């Protein structure tokens with residue numbers, strides 16, 4: 001090979017290497033975006049702070065499930081004393097595979113110390129009003145403007161109702177009620193029951209239902225064992241994920 005040909009050969013070789021590296025990285029990006037579903041879901045989950053004042057903080061965990069699916073919001077922490085059901089959702093939802101929809105979880109953390117009370121206590125307990133205020137101030141605006149098909153507000157109770165595990169919309173006759181009834185019908189242990197006595201409705205689920213985002217509650221009996229709470233939560237998650245949206 002002449003010196004001139006050798007130089008030409010070297011240049012072509014270098015160009016070929018650069019092209020290969022470029023092609024390889026593009027393929028890797030393509031695989032990340034459209035390759036295995038689970039890896040994609042995990043890599044796109046984000047957590048951001050959307051509210052922070054003297055009452056507490058509000059965070060949102062975004063893109064759980066199918067990031068390309070229609071959007072559904074879950075809300076936990078409106079009533080901080082009911083935190084056993086909140087942590088049950090936070091533990092169970094990310095563990096479910098092959099979800100149809102894209103889930104954002106709004107997490108309200110009141111700054112007031114409530115955990116020392118341990119069990120559910122009546123309505124006037126610490127943090128209850130603060131959680132509701134944080135829901136109206138920070139969660140409501142994001143959900144009502146966030147192109148969500150549905151919002152589900154997670155609560156617990158201390159055997160206070162004739163049903164242990166139930167869903168309901170505080171607004172009768174709307175799409176929120178329809179979705180709640182569908183979920184109840186598609187599950188084994190979740191009833192549909194409207195107790196007509198919510199303190200938090202005006203702070204989140206009522207204005208959502210009245211302004212274009214169907215919303216319903218889950219109420220779970222906090223005295224159930226964790227295994228039972230986990231099972232009921234998986235039923236809820238599956239029921240919600242099986243809803244059909246037009």
Ligand SMILES: [Zn+2]
Nearest residue numbers: 079082155156
């Ligand atoms: Zn509650």
